[in-house]
């Protein structure tokens with residue numbers, strides 16, 4: 280039995296007081312839910328505020344990215360050990376917005392993954408096809424290329440620590456959600472790839488989240504699919520009521 284995960288990707292949103300209010304509100308609601316792991320991923324500048332607001336509760340803290348070097352002359356970058364020092368347990372890696380706007384590739388995703396795992400952070404690695412790729416029928420090919428580029432040659436015990444998020448690019452922030460059947464198909468394919476590459480035990484244990492305009496109204500049906508183990512939520516994670524409703528649906 281895999282414990283579901285609901286992670287909130289706040290992206291480049293909120294100031295200190297709004298973050299404090301949202302995190303404290305979620306501590307009261309999400310912090311009381313049993314049987315679901317809840318992770319909040321604010322921007323770097325808000326990590327300390329959110330850390331203080333959720334400290335002592337079951338809500339975990341994650342970042343939205345990291346750089347693979349440990350320290351040094353890398354202006355503007357943040358390392359895995361800095362994230363740990365800020366109280367993070369998780370980190371999102373390879374989000375499509377990073378691939379689209381910041382030149383992230385499967386190879387750079389892999390370097391970030393290695394660095395996260397070495398530091399003891401739990402990575403949430405994102406994969407997903409564009410609308411064009413879906414329409415030309417290459418979804419499977421694209422996802423396989425992304426996950427094998429990022430994960431192949433890992434030891435099974437390391438692969439077992441990774442959380443995967445399937446996020447069709449065309450569904451992110453667009454209000455257009457994949458149907459449960461569509462999402463399940465890709466999740467199944469990812470789990471099959473994990474089984475073929477790392478063995479059945481790793482594949483059975485790995486949590487695969489769906490992301491892409493998941494809202495309270497669509498969450499339950501998506502997460503009822505056998506291979507969907509929770510959600511990575513953007514827009515709806517910025518509202519206490521919506522995010523809490525999604526967590527309750529996961530439970």
Ligand code: PEP
Nearest residue numbers: 451452490491492513514
């Ligand atoms: C995301 O950015 O990971 C995401 C899923 O965003 P949204 O829920 O807003 O589509």
